[in-house]
Amino acid sequence: MPTPPFGIAEFQLVLLRRMADHHPDLVDDALRALSASHADLREAHRKWQARVHSRTFPAGERRYRTALGxxxxxxxxxxxxxxxxxxxxxxxxxxxxxxxxxxxxxxxxxxxxxxxxxxxxxxDAPAPALRTPADLTPWSCTVDDVARAFPPATPLTADAPTRSRLAVTAPGTGERLVAHFTWGLLQYVEPGPG
Known part of the structure; x- marks a missing residue:
C-alpha cells in the first residue's frame, strides 16, 4: 500500500506538536479548525521525524520542497x-x-x-501593534515582530530545537523580559534577569 503524501496539512500538525507543550488549549482550537485529531498530530510528527532522521530522504532545503512543494x-x-x-x-x-x-x-x-x-x-501583512508587555500574547507575533517593537532585542541561546528566545526591554518602564518562541511564533514572556 503506498505511503500517503505528506504536505502542508501534515506539516502544520508538526508545527503544532511543538507548541502543545506551552498552549494545549490553542493547539486544540487549531486541531478543530484543521479537522484533525491528536492522533493525526502524533502521526504527522512521527512521519516528519522519520524523514528528518532518514539516510535516504532528501536533506536540507529539498526536505521542505518535497513536503511543501x-x-x-x-x-x-x-x-x-x-x-x-x-x-x-x-x-x-x-x-x-x-x-x-x-x-x-x-x-x-x-x-x-x-x-x-x-x-x-x-x-504584505501588517505587524500587530506591540506597545507594552501586555500586547505580547501567545501566538500573536513572530520573533521579528517583537525585535522591531522592543529594540534593542538580544537573541539568547535556544533552550530546545525549534525554539528561540529574545531578551527585550519594555519601553517606558525599562522592565527586562525574555520572550519565548516555538517555530518563530511567540509562546510566552517571562521576567528577564535584572
Whole structure:
C-alpha cells in the first residue's frame, strides 16, 4: 500500500506538536479548525521525524520542497557577512504568516543546507501593534515582530530545537523580559534577569 503524501496539512500538525507543550488549549482550537485529531498530530510528527532522521530522504532545503512543494517566494538575502537564500511557503492555519527556511547558497540544485526554519510575517501583512508587555500574547507575533517593537532585542541561546528566545526591554518602564518562541511564533514572556 503506498505511503500517503505528506504536505502542508501534515506539516502544520508538526508545527503544532511543538507548541502543545506551552498552549494545549490553542493547539486544540487549531486541531478543530484543521479537522484533525491528536492522533493525526502524533502521526504527522512521527512521519516528519522519520524523514528528518532518514539516510535516504532528501536533506536540507529539498526536505521542505518535497513536503511543501515549490516555495511561494525565493530570494537572496544578506545577513551580516553571510549570504543566504530565503524560501517562504504559505501556512493556511496562520494566513498572515509564512514558513521561512534560510539556506546556504550553492550546493546541489534545491539542496542547500538549512540554517534556520521558522514562521515569519507575510510581506504584505501588517505587524500587530506591540506597545507594552501586555500586547505580547501567545501566538500573536513572530520573533521579528517583537525585535522591531522592543529594540534593542538580544537573541539568547535556544533552550530546545525549534525554539528561540529574545531578551527585550519594555519601553517606558525599562522592565527586562525574555520572550519565548516555538517555530518563530511567540509562546510566552517571562521576567528577564535584572
Amino acid at each position: 515549490p516555495p511561494e517566494a525565493e530570494e537572496e538575502r544578506q545577513i551580516g557577512d553571510l549570504r543566504c537564500r530565503a524560501l517562504r511557503w504559505p501556512v493556511p492555519l496562520w494566513p498572515d504568516l509564512r514558513f521561512e527556511v534560510l539556506c546556504a547558497p550553492g550546493g546541489a540544485p534545491g539542496g542547500g543546507a538549512v540554517w534556520n526554519e521558522w514562521l515569519v510575517r507575510a510581506p
